[in-house]
Amino acid sequence: MGDGPSFEEVSSIAQNILGRVKHRPKIGIVCGSGLGGLADDVQDAEILPYSEIPTFPVSTVPGHMGKLVFGILEGKTVVLMRGRLHCYEGYPMWKTTIPIRVMKALGVTTIFLTNAAGGINPDFNVGDMMIIRDHIDLPGLTGECVLRGANDERFGPRFLATVDTYDPELRATCKKVFQDLGLSQLMREGTYVMIGGPTFETVAESRLLKAFGGDSVGMSTVAEAIVARHMGMRVFGLSLITDMCCLSYDTANHTTHEEVLAIGQKRAEDLKAIVMRLLKDTTVE
Numbered sequence: 664m665g666d667g668p669s670f671e672e673v674s675s676i677a678q679n680i681l682g683r684v685k686h687r688p689k690i691g692i693v694c695g696s697g698l699g700g701l702a703d704d705v706q707d708a709e710i711l712p713y714s715e716i717p718t719f720p721v722s723t724v725p726g727h728m729g730k731l732v733f734g735i736l737e738g739k740t741v742v743l744m745r746g747r748l749h750c751y752e753g754y755p756m757w758k759t760t761i762p763i764r765v766m767k768a769l770g771v772t773t774i775f776l777t778n779a780a781g782g783i784n785p786d787f788n789v790g791d792m793m794i795i796r797d798h799i800d801l802p803g804l805t806g807e808c809v810l811r812g813a814n815d816e817r818f819g820p821r822f823l824a825t826v827d828t829y830d831p832e833l834r835a836t837c838k839k840v841f842q843d844l845g846l847s848q849l850m851r852e853g854t855y856v857m858i859g860g861p862t863f864e865t866v867a868e869s870r871l872l873k874a875f876g877g878d879s880v881g882m883s884t885v886a887e888a889i890v891a892r893h894m895g896m897r898v899f900g901l902s903l904i905t906d907m908c909c910l911s912y913d914t915a916n917h918t919t920h921e922e923v924l925a926i927g928q929k930r931a932e933d934l935k936a937i938v939m940r941l942l943k944d945t946t947v948e
């Protein structure tokens with residue numbers, strides 16, 4: 664096989680994990696930059712550092728601890744990725760999504776993807792949370808789609824329809840969660856654009872992404888969502904807006920990763936409340 668992990672490699676990682684943990688999760692959660700605190704509330708936790716799982720890629724970015732956390736959250740058996748992988752760390756795109764393929768092999772059917780993102784939509788504010796309705800796979804549009812390479816039908820089809828990537832029912836449930844928790848003023852919905860990073864956008868690039876119809880921008884999530892859908896999983900995505908992209912040279916400021924992590928910390932409790940309630944209100948087969 665060319666690009667992409669082999670089915671056998673993914674199965675072998677999953678077998679290794681299944682031999683070491685007792686939990687059998689149906690829901691997977693990927694914690695975005697600075698959003699790993701979700702894992703603190705997991706009960707009866709079993710923790711596997713990525714570095715202790717044979718052939719599993721490791722996280723190298725501050726704010727991404729690099730641990731799989733298995734346990735119970737809101738009565739649901741879950742596995743959390745406390746730390747994701749990004750292609751700017753030097754990984755080929757397919758390698759950043761090995762954990763998603765492994766989750767499926769572990770029995771996960773529904774995945775919640777969270778991320779820290781820049782706001783492109785001028786109506787957004789720092790601290791808002793955007794339910795992802797759609798995405799723009801910028802790397803994919805330029806030939807670097809995560810599904811590039813030989814396709815193994817045991818994972819999924821060669822050609823994948825992506826119009827319904829983000830599950831409408833989960834989005835509707837999440838909107839109700841925002842209302843029920845009195846957080847409607849923070850709720851946004853829109854299109855997430857994936858860039859390769861690690862550079863933040865120039866003013867001209869931000870303008871381009873806005874003209875494309877993007878509402879938020881980040882360096883993750885889209886490849887994970889595509890791979891999850893490739894394997895028939897249900898996908899939900901949520902962006903925490905940690906900074907606003909500069910659309911004017913007059914107001915240009917410098918986004919930093921520290922700022923991104925600080926907003927993640929500040930909004931951690933609200934984000935946690937939303938994800939926990941969404942978990943509670945989500946039924947899984």
Ligand SMILES: O=P(O)(O)O[C@H]1O[C@H](CO)[C@@H](O)[C@H]1O
Binds near residue numbers: 696749780919
């Ligand atoms: O998408 P997550 O992992 O939340 O992280 C976001 O935050 C980092 C930049 O500060 C980038 O990695 C960007 O993608």
